[in-house]
Amino acid sequence: MRSILKANQLIKTYDRNSNHEVVKSITLSVKEGDIHVIQGRSGSGKSTLLSMLGGMETPTSGKVYYKDASFYDLTEEQQANIRGEAFGFVFQSLNLIPEFTVLENIELPLQFINNKNKKWDTEELARVLEIEKHLQKKPYALSGGEQQRVALARALITSPKILFADEPTGNLDPSTTKVIIELLTGLNQNQGLTLIVVTHEKELFQHPHRLYVMQNGRLKES
């Protein structure tokens, strides 16, 4: 199978003066339907890498290819389309919009995409993630774990091709974690959802296609 996402010698330096590379020349290739898990110590550059892969951060050098197109060389419009329709992103800091209800937050991405026939029914997705009771509440009225599931729902509502998830189970208890992992593996198996997940829990996925460990900006397969 051909790769859906490729990274070629990605380098990121935030501070132009110090030349400290947060991500040091990472090359990787993700096939459609793969599950890639990235582990690593805090500050090793996992979130930075994930955001570059997910189209949220321009690399200092190197390229990211989505289906053979160099993502950051595409027009602004095309990039936005890919972000909206093909990618789903769960941020480490969740980033729900506090003024909107849970329902509005989940359906927010639909505002920006052209293809409006969503594959998921919001109610159903909420039920699967066990947040259907909270749909009319504002995010601040939810617990951390509930908020995390809202963020996941928001990333999945458009039925993306690739889900980027930065610590999606960070605030969850083991049983809820299990529910979510089952959902994600199910989507992976049934719909071919590609998963790129950053986590510090070693055993989150039983059989990931690739398991990386990030160390000082370098990626090692283990």
Added chain:
Amino acid sequence: MFHFGQKLLFARKRWLFLATFSIAIIMASTISIFTSSEAIKASLQENAYQLYGEHSGVLIGIDATKEEVSAKTDGAGQYQIVNQYEIDVNKTATIGWMDKDALQLGHIDLLEGSFPIDENEVAIESSYLYLIDPNWKVGEEKSLHLNNQDVNVLLTGIVRDYSAKWSVPYDLDIGRNDFPNIFISQKHVDRGETNFLFKFNGNKNKVEKRSREFLEPYTMSGFINQKLLFEGLIDFNTISTSAFIFQTLIIITSICCVFTLFSYLHSNQRKNIAVLRSVGAKKEDIFRIYISQSIIIFFFSLLLSLPLQVIFYHGIIKSSFIQNNFSGINIVFMITVITIWLAIIFFIILGNSIYSIRKIDQYSTNELRREDFQIKHLKGWIAKIKSFAITQFALQILEYPKKVILALSTVVFSILMVLFSIYLQNESAGIWEADEDYFLSASEFTMMDQVEHLDMLINKASFFSREDVEKLEKTSGISYINKTPFMMDIHPLISSNIVTPAIQDWIRQFNPEKHKYHKQLIIPHVKYVLINEQNFNELYVNNDYQDFKGKIIISPPSESRNPNDSLIGEHLSFVRKSQGSGEEITTQEWTFEVYDVISGNNSNLAFLTDQSNALTIIMDEQTAFDHNLLPGYLELTIFTDDALSNKDAKHIDELIQRMSSLMPGSLYQNLNDFREEDTKISFYVGYLGKLAYAVSITLTVISIIVIFFSKYQSQKRRWGIYLSLGMTRKQVFQYLILEMIIYIGSAIVISLSIFLIAMKFLEHLYPIPFYLKYYCFVILFLYTLLLIGSIVLNKVMKRQSIFSMIRVED
């Protein structure tokens, strides 16, 4: 805590720079407006004192010592009229002395020499000296005929002309209640009635009030220095008022700007403060942080404002009044006022901080830490809106409603400030279109009494003699003199059987009781015009001047129904009542035939201008003088040639000045100087306007930048989320620009409404469209600013990655 506040401040260098810079501008502009207006006032005051004397009023012929007068006033000088010297038949000079205080109060200066010390020494006003003997030099003796004997006197000094410019009593009597033209020494003078110049300190209104109270018991023997108060210091109010208006406008605009700037700082600091409180900082500690920050900003600004002040100050002085006179400035007063202005600015800064602490106190520490703590206040109705675009837009605008209002008022006030400074500048420039060059009036007031319903003169008439005026007319460089004959006491009478409807209307209007004199109706309010043969020939091309001599032409007001009612051939009587040196009243009567009746507005002849709403009687000049109808002229308006050589101009100026210098209580106006003074004031106001304009524009630019930036900053995270979910940057940009357009648009609408309403109540010479033209420029400017701002914002936005927009919390 001081250290902590300092740290928090310096972490935001760009903000700190903007804040200190704006406050420095505010300080510099208010202070330099104040100091320069004080300097200008001081120089105006010095000018006025030179012209009219510094005394607030004069007491004449009272029985009091100088100590008594001094005790009741803020300063007094003594003088006395001792004698008169007859220069020629119709000119006498007044002899008297003044003590040192009086000379000083009057600002009476010597052009040459010194004031007399010994008997038989004199100092003479320059115009009088010229009349007595133009060749008499200081240090030379000359024999004068005084009190029927010849006295040898030594000329010790020449005094700058002053007496004719000074205010005189209503019942002016040369040699009794005027001022010395020939100064003698204070020694060896007969005791008798003495006079005082007195002074009160304070502003114009206070001086006037205190003077009136002081003069009350001396009703008939004192008067106020009207000319100083009402002509010399007249510009004071304009200057003080416009300075104050601009200072206030700048302060109001700056309050808005400071609040905008600081609301940004405080909303950013809020989280830090919450953290501080969570680790145990007390409210007083927080308070100390804010105070220390206010102090730092204040002193930084003060430092930065010093060079700006110098620039502004010199700009104002240079652009308006060249004289830069500090002698009259009260330093203590200046420092006090400057301190007050600075204190106001400081308290605006501090008050703003305290206000924001008070607000912080309303939230629990825990709530403060929740980043979304303000969101709860969003109105329920927004939740009901189903359209994402509208919801988003409502969120944008309503997120910080107070900030929006502040921003809006900053822009509104700036626009208003610009418009009003343009208004003040244009309106104060006035419209001077007339081309007359001098205006002379022989006496500003004439006292009349009613005798058998006729006005009778009771003080001695001051007038310009026919010879003097004719001499002036023949002087090269003078093109034309409009003369008002001294004929206020000449009353035309008409028999009821010949009165025409036009004259009837006139009488009904001004003599409603239809008073009669010896069975004839008195025609009130007549204007007399005297003409010569040349004028007559301009009026009647084909008629013979000799036929007109000894007759009159009547020109009824133009709006009268039938101006050609024939009075031609009828006779009108003229009567004058006068009082001789005793108490007896004499009556003189004349009769003249009506030569013609002409319509008032059909004439474009210079000597007949502006007759359209007056009843005019035209008479041959020679006849009028032959019949003793007038002693001379009351008012002269003098027009000079357009291409006047410098020599001629100087000669004319001297001639005219001399004519009026010899006439106490006369009014002399060099209208060119007058106009120049007026332009100076309008330049001053104009400069203030421009300064206020520049300041408000700068503050607006700063405010808009801050609003733009803080708006973007505070919503950056949300924009980042939208972008991550597939919104394009173009859309984000459109939302932001739309928001700005709405702010500026509403600022424009609000300020335009305020301006139009204000214009309804304000008097304005220029039509409203004239100002709307400027208004369009302002709008254009604002939108240019918006365009530049959005280009910059676009650049900033492109540079930032979505990841950092979401992650970085400033």
